[in-house]
Amino acid sequence: MKVLKFGGTSVGSVESIKNVKNILAGREGKKLLVLSAMSGVTNKLVEITDLIKVKDHSAIATIISELKNKHEETIDALINDATLNADARSFVNDVLTTLKSLTLNEYSEGVYAEVVTTGETMLTYIFSTFLTQQGIQNNFLNAKDFMHVSNLENPDTEFVGELFQKSISQLEPTEVYITQGFVRIDSNNSINTLKRGGSDYSATILAAAVKADEVQIWTDIDGFHNNDPRYVENTHAIAELSFEEASELAYFGAKILHPQTISPVIKRQIPLFLKNTFTPDLPGTRISDEIHSRGLKAISAKDGITAIKIKSNRMLMAHGFLKKIFEVFDKYETAIDMITTSEIAISLTIDSDRNLDQILEELNDYGEITVEKEHSIICIVGEGLIEDKSTSRLFELLNDIPVRMISYGGSNNNISLLVASKHKIQTLQGLNQKLFEHQETPQFV
Ligand SMILES: Nc1ncnc2c1ncn2[C@@H]1O[C@H](COP(=O)(O)OP(=O)(O)O)[C@@H](O)[C@H]1O
Numbered sequence: 001m002k003v004l005k006f007g008g009t010s011v012g013s014v015e016s017i018k019n020v021k022n023i024l025a026g027r028e029g030k031k032l033l034v035l036s037a038m039s040g041v042t043n044k045l046v047e048i049t050d051l052i053k054v055k056d057h058s059a060i061a062t063i064i065s066e067l068k069n070k071h072e073e074t075i076d077a078l079i080n081d082a083t084l085n086a087d088a089r090s091f092v093n094d095v096l097t098t099l100k101s102l103t104l105n106e107y108s109e110g111v112y113a114e115v116v117t118t119g120e121t122m123l124t125y126i127f128s129t130f131l132t133q134q135g136i137q138n139n140f141l142n143a144k145d146f147m148h149v150s151n152l153e154n155p156d157t158e159f160v161g162e163l164f165q166k167s168i169s170q171l172e173p174t175e176v177y178i179t180q181g182f183v184r185i186d187s188n189n190s191i192n193t194l195k196r197g198g199s200d201y202s203a204t205i206l207a208a209a210v211k212a213d214e215v216q217i218w219t220d221i222d223g224f225h226n227n228d229p230r231y232v233e234n235t236h237a238i239a240e241l242s243f244e245e246a247s248e249l250a251y252f253g254a255k256i257l258h259p260q261t262i263s264p265v266i267k268r269q270i271p272l273f274l275k276n277t278f279t280p281d282l283p284g285t286r287i288s289d290e291i292h293s294r295g296l297k298a299i300s301a302k303d304g305i306t307a308i309k310i311k312s313n314r315m316l317m318a319h320g321f322l323k324k325i326f327e328v329f330d331k332y333e334t335a336i337d338m339i340t341t342s343e344i345a346i347s348l349t350i351d352s353d354r355n356l357d358q359i360l361e362e363l364n365d366y367g368e369i370t371v372e373k374e375h376s377i378i379c380i381v382g383e384g385l386i387e388d389k390s391t392s393r394l395f396e397l398l399n400d401i402p403v404r405m406i407s408y409g410g411s412n413n414n415i416s417l418l419v420a421s422k423h424k425i426q427t428l429q430g431l432n433q434k435l436f437e438h439q440e441t442p443q444f445v
Pocket residue numbers: 006007008009010036039197218219220221223224225226227228229230254255256257300
């Protein structure tokens with residue numbers, strides 16, 4: 001079986017949905033489709049959750065009516081068979097009626113998750129009905145029956161696989177199965193999400209669960225680019241990336257992949273392809289355990305970083321000091337991304353300010369604390385990167401941009417720079433010029 005994920009941009013309009021159907025029609029074999037909501041819909045649903053907090057029911061009603069129109073127009077443009085059209089309309093109306101009653105509750109994390117995942121429920125049903133009308137037999141699956149993911153960092157894919165097999169064992173077998181991305185059932189047996197952009201992660205969890213031959217992530221660009229195309233001109237798609245390279249880039253902000261997407265497929269060595277729904281014949285990017293070339297591959301940027309400096313001339317290098325510092329972050333379940341030390345100070349970065357006040361209060365016992373918010377980590381990635389002589393050109397950038405921290409040598413594949421977010425675009429563009437626009441054959445020492 002192959003797992004194919006189509007993102008919001010690929011199912012965002014009637015034309016794109018027809019494209020997706022054509023892509024499927026040209027591919028033999030069993031396929032599990034993981035679909036996102038139509039683009040823009042999840043943002044509207046998040047707006048509803050903000051309006052629940054302030055109990056603005058008239059604004060909520062306006063958004064629900066916009067969502068109803070959008071989905072009904074899509075149904076009418078795609079499905080002209082009267083019975084199938086009525087069935088899809090009735091499904092969407094039931095989902096929106098449930099959504100409306102949900103919004104009468106007090107805001108909670110559970111209400112948030114139920115509301116924001118309804119976009120996927122509506123779109124998958126519409127798509128399944130559209131395929132049926134086109135004569136493509138398919139099974140519509142409710143992801144809540146099998147996406148039981150208690151531990152977000154380490155999903156039990158065997159368990160998901162057992163539940164998946166149980167779900168499909170009761171159905172007439174078909175070549176195409178369709179399910180929702182983004183949603184999961186958590187350890188309290190409640191509806192939850194895999195975080196924004198999480199349908200990529202749904203696809204790789206399911207690929208590991210069903211022991212798929214490959215995963216294809218279909219989006220609106222022709223593969224993984226060497227730099228962020230939203231900020232840098234003349235970027236290009238990379239033909240091959242290793243799992244490690246892609247994991248680093250996704251974790252450090254490359255929007256094309258959700259940060260945790262790669263981990264479920266590494267263990268089973270399932271190759272992942274990034275393809276463009278609008279130019280399906282282009283090769284895209286293949287991500288696998290193979291290393292095809294060494295040296296610099298790509299740059300990404302992760303925003304929302306807070307740097308914390310702990311200055312203590314008494315104890316810093318004393319035995320056990322760093323352990324105590326790390327225990328504070330561990331206690332508040334806050335991951336550390338970068339660390340640098342000197343004789344009298346340690347600087348580290350975190351990407352979540354959720355428990356910052358409590359963390360700072362506890363760190364106060366260990367020295368003088370300085371906090372700097374609104375920073376970005378710029379991550380430069382490539383197998384054996386630090387052995388490539390031409391990489392040293394990146395240090396020329398330090399003349400133009402104040403770099404707050406550097407991480408070099410943590411692995412052979414990654415160099416990270418911490419800069420104020422206001423310098424992010426300048427840094428991405430500067431690095432592109434210094435590293436890619438002068439790129440020759442990598443020179444290893
Ligand atoms: N390194 C990168 N390579 C390719 N696209 C990137 C990269 N960094 C950011 N992007 C952006 O990611 C977008 C795809 O985002 P994504 O959320 O995956 O879309 P969807 O899930 O709706 O298909 C691209 O249109 C592009 O602008």
